[in-house]
Amino acid sequence: MKVLPFFFVFPPCLRQLQLSAALLRATALELAILAGHLCLYPSGIAQERRRDPVGETVVLPETSRLPTTGRPHPPVVLLHGFVDNRSVFVLLRRSLTRHGWHHLESLNYSPLTCDIRTAAELLGRHVEEICDRTGHAEVDIVGHSLGGLIARYYVQRLGGDTRVRTLVTLGTPHSGTRVAPPMSAHPIVRQMRPGSDVIEELREPAPGCRTKFVSFWSDLDQLMLPLETACVTHEDLIAQNIRVTGIGHLALPVHPAVAAGIRQALQAQDAAPGVSGAASVA
Numbered sequence: 001m002k003v004l005p006f007f008f009v010f011p012p013c014l015r016q017l018q019l020s021a022a023l024l025r026a027t028a029l030e031l032a033i034l035a036g037h038l039c040l041y042p043s044g045i046a047q048e049r050r051r052d053p054v055g056e057t058v059v060l061p062e063t064s065r066l067p068t069t070g071r072p073h074p075p076v077v078l079l080h081g082f083v084d085n086r087s088v089f090v091l092l093r094r095s096l097t098r099h100g101w102h103h104l105e106s107l108n109y110s111p112l113t114c115d116i117r118t119a120a121e122l123l124g125r126h127v128e129e130i131c132d133r134t135g136h137a138e139v140d141i142v143g144h145s146l147g148g149l150i151a152r153y154y155v156q157r158l159g160g161d162t163r164v165r166t167l168v169t170l171g172t173p174h175s176g177t178r179v180a181p182p183m184s185a186h187p188i189v190r191q192m193r194p195g196s197d198v199i200e201e202l203r204e205p206a207p208g209c210r211t212k213f214v215s216f217w218s219d220l221d222q223l224m225l226p227l228e229t230a231c232v233t234h235e236d237l238i239a240q241n242i243r244v245t246g247i248g249h250l251a252l253p254v255h256p257a258v259a260a261g262i263r264q265a266l267q268a269q270d271a272a273p274g275v276s277g278a279a280s281v282a
Contacts, residue, residue: 022246026220030248037088037250044080044087048106072270074136074165075103077127081145081171082188083111088144088253095259101266105130109150114187116146116198120154127154127163138165140266144253145223146192148172152213156237157201161210166269168214168262170252171221175199175229179222194229206236213239214265216258223249240265 076096078089086106093104107126109119127139141164143151148169154160155167176194183189191198217230224230232239247255 023220026246026248026251030250033250033254040087040090041085042087044085044106044108047108048086073101073103073140073266075105075130075134075139076101076266077123077130077139077141078104078106079123079141079143079147079151080106080108081143081147084144089142091254092142092259092262095256096263099263101263103134103136116150116153116188116191117157119150119188120158120160123150123154124158124160124163127160131163138163140164140166140168140269142168142170142262143172144170145172145249146188148215149174149192149198152202152232153198155211156206156209164211166212166214166266168216168265169230169232170216170258171218171224171230171249172215173224173229174202174215174232177223177225177229179225203234206234209237211238212269213237214262215239215241216244216252216261217241218244218247218249218252220245220247221249221252 078086078092080086080088085108089106096104105126107123109122113119127141130139131137141151143149148167149172151160151164151167152169152172152174155164173192176196176199177192178194184193190196193199213232215230215232217224217227219227221227221230231241242261244252244255244258244261247258252258
């Protein structure tokens with residue numbers, strides 16, 4: 001006799017109750033994270049000052065380069081989401097630093113930015129400056145929500161695949177999201193809608209794109225509609241989609257399990273820098 005998993009012997013009403021309880025827990029966590037982030041938000045409004053790998057502020061001549069000897073990891077650029085700033089990555093930065101990443105940089109783009117393309121060009125200039133200053137030929141990028149879409153546009157449409165080794169996205173609407181129609185008054189939100197010019201550009205062929213994409217998506221992300229829009233599904237891109245369970249949109253940049261997954265993704269590239277081929281993990 002076939003034995004069903006315990007969950008499936010529950011009546012549908014109880015399975016729905018279990019899902020509702022998970023959603024309630026995720027919502028409570030989202031509210032707690034939001035409250036904490038509002039306290040930290042003022043600390044991230046100003047652009048980050050240049051720092052050397054041990055955390056001391058430095059002023060470098062234009063021709064100076066920091067030595068790369070003894071630093072196996074390329075710089076990691078952290079890119080925040082819509083109406084946010086670099087303070088969202090406080091816990092992720094701490095996690096990466098504790099595990100051996102010493103060159104972490106954040107880029108704030110203005111909440112008044114009205115075009116993903118413009119923000120992607122700014123990111124490109126920032127990446128070039130980092131590479132010139134540090135002597136590294138490549139960087140890794142971690143982008144939350146809109147930040148991931150900006151970084152993807154830079155990689156896929158502006159030639160950024162020559163500079164970006166790995167792009168990790170957290171709750172990014174790669175195919176566009178239909179959530180919160182009233183927010184469409186903002187032009188950059190309209191660009192995150194399914195069928196927008198930007199989303200359609202990202203559907204176009206991208207043969208030879210060198211960057212590896214790692215997309216974390218959550219089964220309780222209430223800002224992604226549908227949920228699978230946070231997955232990279234382009235046939236020309238080297239992509240790994242990682243499902244996260246039980247947390248919402250705001251928890252993705254701060255949750256310890258996601259931080260561990262990010263570290264694992266970046267370490268995999270350190271071990272096999274020439275990896276190619278598409279993959280999908282649910």
